[in-house]
Amino acid sequence: ELKVEQNPLFLSMQEGKNYTIYCNYSTTSDRLYWYRQDPGKSLESLFVLLSNGAVKQEGRLMASLDTKARLSTLHITAAVHDLSATYFCAVFLRDFGNEKLTFGTGTRLTIIP
């Protein structure tokens, strides 16, 4: 059974600081997604990482994937308040024709002015 773990679960950081969220998963996969969720809202897609060594950047967020280590990171640079949200990683698994996303536990990020 695929397990996806994120850490930390909660992160409170000051504006202007850098930090990294980690996503570990237990089964080989060639595809990983990052999503953002604002309170009471649905999920917004941030990144899709498709191969080992993939790196994608959008604004102050940068995501990377190491399929050998089964690890993805979401790095936040010079945080600003509007990045406050819950961030989820999700691992894609294809099994006997079935395609599923299994989500991590989420990291609730709070940026303090």
Add this chain to the structure above:
Amino acid sequence: SQTIHQWPATLVQPVGSPLSLECTVEGTSNPNLYWYRQAAGRGLQLLFYSVGIGQISSEVPQNLSASRPQDRQFILSSKKLLLSDSGFYLCAWSVGVRFSTVPGYTFGSGTRLTVV
């Protein structure tokens, strides 16, 4: 462009009452469809997924069922709700890998269900 619609947005139901949540997708055909549930302050749990009409796979034994009567329609149901069914229900769709090497997953706006 493709859009996904989910309704209702909010629902308060008594214990023991039935449930029907609907999700439809526009602008695509043969989508993979998914129902997820998110308990308060928790992650997302996959409940059901479907790769075609009438094809439903269940991930977690529970008080819920799903149906796909049409290609772009996915329904989540219950005959008798339990308190533990409360949560935020999200429908999602994707293009299967048979159609795209980069299947994105797009989520609906969600239904917040409170069972009282």
